[in-house]
Amino acid sequence: MRTPRPGPVDGIVALRRLYLARFAFALLWAALLLPNAAEVGPLTAALLVLYPLVDLAAAVIDARSSRATGVPPGLYATIVLGGFAAVGLVVALGSGVPAVLRVWGAWAVLAGVAQLVVALRRRAAGGQGAMIASGSLSVVAGASFVLMASGGEASLTGGAGYALLGGVFFLVSALRLGREDVTG
Template sequence: MTDAPSPQSETRWLKSYYTLRFLFSAAWAAGAFAVGGSGVPGIAAALLIAYPAWDALANYLDARRSGGFARNRPQAANAAISFATTVAVVLALGRSTDAVLAVFGIWAIVAGLLQLGAAVSRWKRSGAQWAMILSGAQSALAGGFFVVKAKAGGAPALEMIAGYASIGALYFFISAFWLFAGDRLRRHRHG
């Protein structure tokens, strides 16, 4: 078990972390929208595999930097689930885009609820978690929508997931901005 970081250290980490998550999600969504229905299945498949793989790595790093896995069970669980989702996406790609969308839907539900749990646990220590709470709830709702669309069949999976990633990018941007603005306001009051 790692010692708990100080509130200042955790806030510094979260500013960097949320900024990095924003940049990746925005770039991923832009790439996915660009590929969209262009008929380049290899690039689309790579993007679909990369998204949960990145999430697994990001949650792993967050748990480690925020006091370890025992202290950050939602992030640790999210890392494991995102890794398993990466494998499930690889398998689903061999079946259909509807299967891929269903995998993403189930993952979005579980990951969203875990993100919500992580944000609630950080609320007192780090503040600026309201956007992550909203993001977790929205992710769970979007996941349910993905599952319904996958059952109906024929949904444009990559474009739908790109829209989801775009909204996630916005939440990460808001969280980073809120933390940066809070630091600036505190420095202005005390300086």
């Protein structure tokens, strides 16, 4: 007996679930980071390293569920970037908030570009307008994190807003996925 390969509809359902999970994670992550962002304690450090690892894991899940329709190359970039970001953050944590912001910012810029590439390739599935906006804003936010690192008031609180806004974009995409025209 042969098991049928997942088709495009299965991929959309899996992607919707993944986007909803990403929304829930971002909400929880931001809620935990915000009251602890004043200093780099153990919880904050763990949260900072966890975020790109969840991004990496989500890209792996996404790539596996996208095999039937073709895996967008940007997902492979997201996997690699998430791994490098986690390692970079572990190293940067010993050097203080400005170093963390530089690594976080560089990762956000590159991950935003990868997200844009993936979303543009998936336009036909619908729901990608929010992902295009999210990738674009990630690039801008990443640059602002790098600039903030050079200022006197370097703070991690912006990371909570970054995650929360990204989570909202995932929610919007999940709700719209498969429900738009190819032109929408």
